[in-house]
Amino acid sequence: MGDIQIRGATKRFGAVTAVDGVSLDVADGEFLVLLGPSGCGKSTLLRAIAGLTPLTAGALELDGRDITHTPPRERDLAMVFQSYALYPHLSVERNIGFPLRARRQSRHDIRRKVAEVAGTLELSELLQRRPRELSGGQRQRVALGRALVRDPGAFLLDEPLSNLDAKLRASTRYELVELHRRLRATFVYVTHDQVEAMTMATRIAILNQGRLEQVGTPEEVYDEPASEFVAGFLGSPPMNLFPATIVSRVSRVSRGGELVALAPGMEVPLGRRGEVPDTDVVLGIRPEHLRPNRPHPAMSGTVRLLENLGGEEIAHCAVGEVRLCVRGPRPLGLAAGDEIGLAVEPGHVHVFHPETGRRLRWQDDGAETVPPSPTEHTEQGVPA
Numbered sequence: 001m002g003d004i005q006i007r008g009a010t011k012r013f014g015a016v017t018a019v020d021g022v023s024l025d026v027a028d029g030e031f032l033v034l035l036g037p038s039g040c041g042k043s044t045l046l047r048a049i050a051g052l053t054p055l056t057a058g059a060l061e062l063d064g065r066d067i068t069h070t071p072p073r074e075r076d077l078a079m080v081f082q083s084y085a086l087y088p089h090l091s092v093e094r095n096i097g098f099p100l101r102a103r104r105q106s107r108h109d110i111r112r113k114v115a116e117v118a119g120t121l122e123l124s125e126l127l128q129r130r131p132r133e134l135s136g137g138q139r140q141r142v143a144l145g146r147a148l149v150r151d152p153g154a155f156l157l158d159e160p161l162s163n164l165d166a167k168l169r170a171s172t173r174y175e176l177v178e179l180h181r182r183l184r185a186t187f188v189y190v191t192h193d194q195v196e197a198m199t200m201a202t203r204i205a206i207l208n209q210g211r212l213e214q215v216g217t218p219e220e221v222y223d224e225p226a227s228e229f230v231a232g233f234l235g236s237p238p239m240n241l242f243p244a245t246i247v248s249r250v251s252r253v254s255r256g257g258e259l260v261a262l263a264p265g266m267e268v269p270l271g272r273r274g275e276v277p278d279t280d281v282v283l284g285i286r287p288e289h290l291r292p293n294r295p296h297p298a299m300s301g302t303v304r305l306l307e308n309l310g311g312e313e314i315a316h317c318a319v320g321e322v323r324l325c326v327r328g329p330r331p332l333g334l335a336a337g338d339e340i341g342l343a344v345e346p347g348h349v350h351v352f353h354p355e356t357g358r359r360l361r362w363q364d365d366g367a368e369t370v371p372p373s374p375t376e377h378t379e380q381g382v383p384a
């Protein structure tokens with residue numbers, strides 16, 4: 001079992017609040033990724049779960065048992081660090097078996113268990129080598145093996161792939177997902193790499209300055225970001241975010257007006273009807289959702305620059321005062337200097353509160369739409 005409950009976890013280092021009231025349930029067998037920019041508190045939170053950093057406030061439970069003050073070695077959790085922290089003078093076999101020797105298991109049991117783990121990680125041929133005789137990826141697997149051999153309740157991994165080159169990262173990513181599938185164990189995995197998070201996680205928890213911004217499946221956090229921060233952090237290039245004003249445009253056909261977001265050079269239909277007072281918001285549209293040269297463009301502007309990414313192309317465009325990225329399969333059929341119209345489907349327009357940055361949700365009251373209000377959030381940062 002490996003069910004981890006984090007309740008109001010807070011860690012201060014003097015004046016710095018590294019982790020700020022984080023509450024999160026990690027279910028048994030989940031692959032939970034802690035994602036966020038450098039310094040947002042990911043490692044501190046992971047080390048607190050491992051027991052290496054005591055919390056200033058809050059509580060931790062493992063399978064319903066309070067472990068807030070339990071020493072690390074009694075927590076039944078295995079941690080894998082970015083630097084592999086292998087013993088350079090010991091063979092691969094002895095590195096992997098180290099935790100079992102520390103627990104004084106029999107030589108026979110240790111040999112059997114190490115052989116089993118080495119088989120899983122395809123290290124059987126390398127057991128007599130020293131760490132310096134291994135590639136980065138092989139060393140990382142040895143570090144994983146040392147965690148695996150203990151059969152822990154959960155694995156805690158802190159940027160384990162960041163020392164690997166791009167190709168090895170991609171293949172090790174795949175191996176880790178396979179391993180997780182086979183072991184059905186709980187993984188809590190720290191990274192600042194959104195590709196790792198999107199491809200590996202069953203759920204992603206996004207941290208910003210020690211606070212939990214949102215927890216959800218990769219699809220949820222990408223498709224319905226709970227805040228401007230999450231919207232701008234995920235995606236490459238990130239979501240276009242710019243100020244706009246929502247107004248009701250009088251319409252002859254419907255009772256109440258049609259809601260549109262206005263900004264210089266744009267009039268973006270929101271697919272809603274109702275009477276709302278003019279409301280300042282931040283609008284968000286992903287680059288892949290802006291379609292050049294379609295009927296009924298919501299904006300008009302100029303292409304400034306094209307970037308060729310191989311299979312795809314990015315057009316940097318100026319619309320009124322804002323710069324927008326448009327992404328699509330190459331060729332987009334555009335050239336620098338072109339005047340263009342850009343269309344977007346109402347379902348792909350995100351709206352955020354201009355001060356709090358929280359996502360605004362429409363509340364439909366019969367046929368009427370009332371002004372959007374900030375998303376209600378539960379303690380876990382998940383939309384209620």
Ligand SMILES: Nc1ncnc2c1ncn2[C@@H]1O[C@H](COP(=O)(O)OP(=O)(O)OP(=O)(O)O)[C@@H](O)[C@H]1O
Pocket residue numbers: 013016017018036037038039040041042043044045192
């Ligand atoms: N031992 C410490 N003493 C003082 N401040 C610390 C200590 N450890 C971390 N911090 C501070 O706490 C904040 C969070 O640090 P943390 O290492 O958890 O960030 P991170 O999200 O893991 O960043 P990175 O992606 O760069 O590894 C930072 O501002 C950091 O400077």
Ligand SMILES: [Mg+2]
Pocket residue numbers: 042043044
């Ligand atoms: Mg870190």
